[in-house]
Amino acid sequence: DAAIRIENLSKTYAGGKQALNDVSFEVPRGQIFGLLGPNGAGKSTLINILAGLVVKSGGKVTVWGFDIDEHPRNAKRSIGVVPQEIIFDPFFTPRETLEIQAGLYGIAPNERQSDALLAAMHLTDKAKAYSRTLSGGMKRRLLVAKAMVHSPPILVLDEPTAGVDVELRRQLWDYVHKLHAQGVTIVLTTHYLEEAEQLCDRIAIINHGKVIANEPTRELISKA
């Protein structure tokens, strides 16, 4: 079964802008899947529907076998999303942020992995600082750790390298590759072809709310 199945998905925002128009594709389990397209193509809209932040207008979305309308909680448990916006409380520390998130998922204190996640994201030194004092790169890494608190089988990253320096990008890719090696399915959006080519097993190209290509990276490149 697919990690994510999207069937005839559409989204029209209040005001009439159609951001997604009859989009269908599958993300195979265990892959690094790239959603590539220019600004305004509809990538964030799609990610935000997966994250439950945007309500779709039509179509069907299944995450790890769970329909997001019929089994939203199970679908949400199967996915961790790293959004573009920085969303956590600036007056909690990174460690508190992860502990609170773990609590929301009902993870027992002795089963939480906050310290391991902070270490993986090179945030151990900042574990007890107010999150508001973190640099932009540190905040992004905290968001990745937060997305992985409940050990989901799928990690989705929305433009993870936008405005990110080389060092952080390298750390981020190292971590993504490590998760991938552990069997985690990765979905990321980008508007850099080069980035998608380097990282992804498979690439779907989205433009004006429509998927115009969806192929293994090698085949896509051989046609370019």
Ligand code: ADP
């Ligand atoms: P991308 O992530 O590929 O840049 P988006 O999904 O953010 O694309 O946007 C797709 C289209 O939908 C754009 O034309 C954008 O302006 C529009 N859009 C995005 N969010 C909203 C919103 N909340 N209300 C109205 N239009 C929106």
Ligand code: ADP
């Ligand atoms: P270094 O110079 O320390 O070897 P780089 O930053 O060049 O490190 O690359 C480290 C990792 O980051 C590689 O796996 C590479 O694929 C990835 N990477 C670096 N830059 C990009 C980029 N622009 N797009 C996609 N991946 C990148």
